[in-house]
Amino acid sequence: MExxxxxxxxxxxxxxxxxNRIRVIRGKEVFEGLLMPRxxxxxxxxxxxxxxxxxxxxIKFDKKTKIEKIGRGxxxxxxxxxxxxGKRKESISFIATGGTIGTHVDxxxxxxxxxxxxxxxxxxxxxxxxxxxxxxxxxxxxxASEDMTPKEWKKLAKIVARELNSDVKGVIITxxxxxxxxxxxxxxxxxxxxxxxVALVGAQRSPDRGSFDGRINLLCGAHFAKSxxxxxxxxxxxxxxxxxxxxxxxxxxxxxxxSRRDAFKPINDLPLAKIWSDGKxxxxxxxxxxxNDSKVVADTKFEEKVALIKAYPGSNPEIIDWFVKKGYRGxxxxxxxxxxxxxxxxxxxxxxxxxxKKAIDKGMVIAITSxxxxxxxxxxxxxxxxILSSSGAIFCEDMLPEVAYIKLGWVLGHTKxxxxxxxxxxxxxxxxxxxRII
Amino acid sequence: MExxxxxxxxxxxxxxxxxNRIRVIRGKEVFEGLLMPRxxxxxxxxxxxxxxxxxxxxIKFDKKTKIEKIGRGxxxxxxxxxxxxGKRKESISFIATGGTIGTHVDxxxxxxxxxxxxxxxxxxxxxxxxxxxxxxxxxxxxxASEDMTPKEWKKLAKIVARELNSDVKGVIITxxxxxxxxxxxxxxxxxxxxxxxVALVGAQRSPDRGSFDGRINLLCGAHFAKSxxxxxxxxxxxxxxxxxxxxxxxxxxxxxxxSRRDAFKPINDLPLAKIWSDGKxxxxxxxxxxxNDSKVVADTKFEEKVALIKAYPGSNPEIIDWFVKKGYRGxxxxxxxxxxxxxxxxxxxxxxxxxxKKAIDKGMVIAITSxxxxxxxxxxxxxxxxILSSSGAIFCEDMLPEVAYIKLGWVLGHTKxxxxxxxxxxxxxxxxxxxRII
Numbered sequence: 001m002e003x004x005x006x007x008x009x010x011x012x013x014x015x016x017x018x019x020n021r022i023r024v025i026r027g028k029e030v031f032e033g034l035l036m037p038r039x040x041x042x043x044x045x046x047x048x049x050x051x052x053x054x055x056x057x058x059i060k061f062d063k064k065t066k067i068e069k070i071g072r073g074x075x076x077x078x079x080x081x082x083x084x085x086g087k088r089k090e091s092i093s094f095i096a097t098g099g100t101i102g103t104h105v106d107x108x109x110x111x112x113x114x115x116x117x118x119x120x121x122x123x124x125x126x127x128x129x130x131x132x133x134x135x136x137x138x139x140x141x142x143x144a145s146e147d148m149t150p151k152e153w154k155k156l157a158k159i160v161a162r163e164l165n166s167d168v169k170g171v172i173i174t175x176x177x178x179x180x181x182x183x184x185x186x187x188x189x190x191x192x193x194x195x196x197x198v199a200l201v202g203a204q205r206s207p208d209r210g211s212f213d214g215r216i217n218l219l220c221g222a223h224f225a226k227s228x229x230x231x232x233x234x235x236x237x238x239x240x241x242x243x244x245x246x247x248x249x250x251x252x253x254x255x256x257x258x259s260r261r262d263a264f265k266p267i268n269d270l271p272l273a274k275i276w277s278d279g280k281x282x283x284x285x286x287x288x289x290x291x292n293d294s295k296v297v298a299d300t301k302f303e304e305k306v307a308l309i310k311a312y313p314g315s316n317p318e319i320i321d322w323f324v325k326k327g328y329r330g331x332x333x334x335x336x337x338x339x340x341x342x343x344x345x346x347x348x349x350x351x352x353x354x355x356x357k358k359a360i361d362k363g364m365v366i367a368i369t370s371x372x373x374x375x376x377x378x379x380x381x382x383x384x385x386x387i388l389s390s391s392g393a394i395f396c397e398d399m400l401p402e403v404a405y406i407k408l409g410w411v412l413g414h415t416k417x418x419x420x421x422x423x424x425x426x427x428x429x430x431x432x433x434x435x436r437i438i
Numbered sequence: 439m440e441x442x443x444x445x446x447x448x449x450x451x452x453x454x455x456x457x458n459r460i461r462v463i464r465g466k467e468v469f470e471g472l473l474m475p476r477x478x479x480x481x482x483x484x485x486x487x488x489x490x491x492x493x494x495x496x497i498k499f500d501k502k503t504k505i506e507k508i509g510r511g512x513x514x515x516x517x518x519x520x521x522x523x524g525k526r527k528e529s530i531s532f533i534a535t536g537g538t539i540g541t542h543v544d545x546x547x548x549x550x551x552x553x554x555x556x557x558x559x560x561x562x563x564x565x566x567x568x569x570x571x572x573x574x575x576x577x578x579x580x581x582a583s584e585d586m587t588p589k590e591w592k593k594l595a596k597i598v599a600r601e602l603n604s605d606v607k608g609v610i611i612t613x614x615x616x617x618x619x620x621x622x623x624x625x626x627x628x629x630x631x632x633x634x635x636v637a638l639v640g641a642q643r644s645p646d647r648g649s650f651d652g653r654i655n656l657l658c659g660a661h662f663a664k665s666x667x668x669x670x671x672x673x674x675x676x677x678x679x680x681x682x683x684x685x686x687x688x689x690x691x692x693x694x695x696x697s698r699r700d701a702f703k704p705i706n707d708l709p710l711a712k713i714w715s716d717g718k719x720x721x722x723x724x725x726x727x728x729x730n731d732s733k734v735v736a737d738t739k740f741e742e743k744v745a746l747i748k749a750y751p752g753s754n755p756e757i758i759d760w761f762v763k764k765g766y767r768g769x770x771x772x773x774x775x776x777x778x779x780x781x782x783x784x785x786x787x788x789x790x791x792x793x794x795k796k797a798i799d800k801g802m803v804i805a806i807t808s809x810x811x812x813x814x815x816x817x818x819x820x821x822x823x824x825i826l827s828s829s830g831a832i833f834c835e836d837m838l839p840e841v842a843y844i845k846l847g848w849v850l851g852h853t854k855x856x857x858x859x860x861x862x863x864x865x866x867x868x869x870x871x872x873x874r875i876i
Contacts, residue, residue, distance in 0.1 A: 258813025375696025
């Protein structure tokens with residue numbers, strides 16, 4: 001991947017190579033950083049510079065742009081790798097799936113690279129082997145968080161179940177953060193008779209940055225994996241202080257910030273525990289499943305023809321007809337407030353109700369959640385809610401929309417019977433429904 | 439609307455009428471409350487009872503159910519109405535649009551009723567006339583929050599502009615809470631050259647309940663309407679204490695709880711002010727537009743063919759093709775994390791990228807926001823983001839998905855030119871984009 005001929009000519013003349021530290025001057029603006037290779041689809045005449053804060057920027061190169069070399073920069077070197085000892089400490093299984101925590105900056109390919117072997121991830125946090133001994137390090141696939149699908153959830157659930165039924169104390173999974181809470185919910189439903197802790201760990205900053213959070217997250221994840229809490233939890237920073245993490249139940253958690261290290265927040269639940277990197281664990285919520293001797297079953301039956309859509313002012317209810325036509329079996333609607341959809345007193349054609357009724361008549365399951373995220377939907381407070389409820393839509397209590405989506409896929413994987421679907425949707429399988437407090 | 443013949447017979451025998459206080463005994467369960475009339479679509483043999491906590495419940499009536507009358511309950515009476523004096527204090531215009539704040543419990547029709555005249559709403563908070571004098575009370579339409587559409591936003595903007603250009607100090611609008619933040623964003627874009635405060639006020643609890651929050655919200659809204667802050671703001675409880683409110687910028691606010699009185703939270707911004715019901719105002723964010731002498735313009739051109747959709751694991755990208763086919767002009771995508779959509783390394787058919795490219799080629803505008811809600815999208819940190827960005831999708835900085843949706847409709851109402859749309863989407867019109875802090 002080369003820059004434009006003009007740029008390549010100047011780079012050659014100034015003896016600047018990719019990876020070198022350079023200064024770019026453009027009028028009054030001055031940028032310093034490492035020269036990155038051009039990205040595949042980018043503009044050939046835009047220089048890519050990695051700034052000291054870790055971000056890459058593109059600088060349009062024209063006649064007014066000046067470049068000078070100010071240092072050699074970093075060169076792509078051999079990636080360190082940790083030899084697994086597998087003894088001494090309590091042993092766990094370590095599963096690497098991809099994501100920022102498993103990245104390294106490759107100055108040849110540019111930006112952030114994502115195919116570290118588990119041993120390479122472990123090498124960024126060598127102290128980990130003082131907390132646990134890694135019995136097995138596995139890499140079922142290497143995917144960015146955004147590329148995960150139900151197929152990967154199933155694969156992962158099977159591997160985790162196998163590991164939990166072996167002689168390890170628990171499992172750590174490293175994973176991208178974007179859809180970490182989708183995977184945590186999927187594993188929560190798919191891993192039946194859970195016996196040991198499953199720690200899902202990610203990082204919001206890559207290991208090449210001073211603010212890398214994966215170290216503390218991994219150490220706390222290792223302490224969690226040895227704990228008495230037999231739940232699928234996300235273990236990530238509890239605040240922006242780099243000292244401790246929350247263990248948040250896999251069905252009651254959501255990524256609530258694009259970049260902060262404490263992006264994961266419990267929704268409608270307390271975190272189960274606060275965990276310090278030195279091993280101290282403070283239980284914040286006594287309502288959890290204890291470590292036990294069950295044999296875990298990977299119950300991965302899943303109907304992929306489910307969707308998650310949003311109802312909002314001006315939204316087009318015909319989208320529901322489209323999903324029916326496409327053979328979908330279930331839709332989770334993110335309604336407004338207590339679970340409303342537009343009923344459109346003034347213009348009947350805008351109302352969602354006839355479309356929902358028609359879909360339900362054709363055997364589709366419609367489940368209602370709230371785009372408020374916090375709080376609980378309610379089928380009775382207002383007249384429009386009663387109308388929606390009496391159409392046969394299932395009001396999903398205080399479940400998160402994402403969790404209801406995954407649960408509906410899982411439930412429809414087990415039964416197509418309308419009554420049974422409703423019964424299962426409203427049954428608490430993995431802490432996804434909190435008890436009502438009136 | 440009558441109950442089943444069996445129930446009606448028993449009610450008649452026991453001289454129980456709708457509105458009476460009754461006790462219902464069903465095995466070990468005992469319920470007390472006011473008997474409500476049967477709802478339109480409900481089961482005829484389910485009794486509707488309004489509990490003392492304000493919620494209605496349905497109790498299946500069968501042979502084991504016993505009913506007894508324990509009091510007369512409340513009877514529908516005349517709704518009090520406040521005579522407008524329109525003098526003494528600084529005057530404002532008061533616009534009632536519907537929602538919980540404008541409800542009364544009608545024991546004849548059951549549950550919550552929503553067609554109070556402005557004078558009736560004002561009668562629930564008579565102290566309001568000690569803060570401001572209501573020059574004009576208007577009711578352009580009476581709609582539940584969930585039934586608002588862009589057509590109502592336009593209508594409302596025109597009325598508000600007219601009022602702001604008259605001799606009042608400011609405007610108060612009462613509105614349902616579910617989509618209050620959609621309306622606040624729409625008014626923020628549509629009211630150009632804003633000169634005076636516009637207070638959007640709602641209530642999470644109806645006036646018949648002890649926990650009614652509309653009183654404090656209205657009083658604080660009135661103080662805001664007299665203030666120096668010429669911004670469209672939502673004025674709602676700042677905490678569950680019933681003492682003061684936040685004034686939150688109309689483009690940086692979201693309903694974040696289904697039922698709490700402090701449901702509205704600022705996202706990626708500080709509240710502009712904290713307002714006490716006695717009139718004290720504490721400025722929390724100096725970055726606001728001051729009261730001025732401009733003439734407000736209602737710039738209501740709006741393209742309704744825009745949509746808001748979510749990208750998530752297992753999502754079907756063909757939904758984009760459907761919107762293209764339906765003649766849509768723009769889609770706002772709630773991506774994951776920094777603005778990702780599935781790129782699907784493993785299964786190409788799951789990738790959103792080709793569908794986004796095709797839509798953009800056909801003249802569709804695709805805008806990217808984050809379902810994290812908090813934080814900012816970024817087109818460069820990861821390779822997949824760069825691919826998405828180079829397809830022509832517009833990354834909407836730290837705009838909320840709902841706000842980007844409304845802004846895109848407003849922008850496309852003004853231009854179809856691709857470059858101009860991008861320029862307008864990334865220009866800060868109403869505080870919707872916060873300055874980047876790196």
